[in-house]
Amino acid sequence: MKEETQIDRFLPDLKSIKIFHWLHEIELRKLLIISTILHYDEEEIIINQGDVGNHIYAVIKGEVEVSVRDKNDQKVVICSIGEGEIFGEAAIFLASKRTANIVCTKETTVIQISRQDLIYFFKTHPHAGNKLLMLIVLSLLEKLRHANEDLVLEKQPAVDFGQAADLIQEFIQETGRPPKSPE
Secondary structure (H helix, E strand, O other), rough: EEEEOHHHHHHHHOOOOOOOOOOOHHHHHHHHHOOOOEEEEOEEEOOOOOOOOOOEEEEEEEEEEEEEEEEOEEEEEEEEEEEEEEOOOOHHOOOOOOOEEEEOOOOOOEEEEEEHHHHHHHHHHHHHHHHHHHHHHHHHHHHHHHHHHHHHHHHHHOOOOOHHHHHHHHHOOOOOOOOOOOO
């Protein structure tokens, strides 16, 4: 990981990040002041599952993979997060353990903001803070909706037992046709 020293050059990139899109340029400049821009190499770890975190991240360039370790300590990939998307937003609301691993799938640049700095931003810039907070909540709700959809798909049977019943009926029905004889 390498920290960027010239963060002003990333101002145009912030508009492409969903949660920052509605902020005015002056609000974005003030947000940059409390932010850190970090560059990661491919396969570099940003977040470890189980660590306590207090930062929110947004992908400026690149892509990260979200994965968890199951009860058998096997890696389960949840999703990928690309340019313009955020992760770690739960850390703004809770000082709890991270629920997933975040690993770069290619060279990645992120903006990182700590909980304390973001709360300061909310207090000192309430109009921008309210917009930002609303967009963070909407992002969390979108992720919850996708998780619910995944759970529904996971609980659906892989076999259509209606089709299986038809097949079984076909096997047990007496058709009256003798088997074909070899010619």
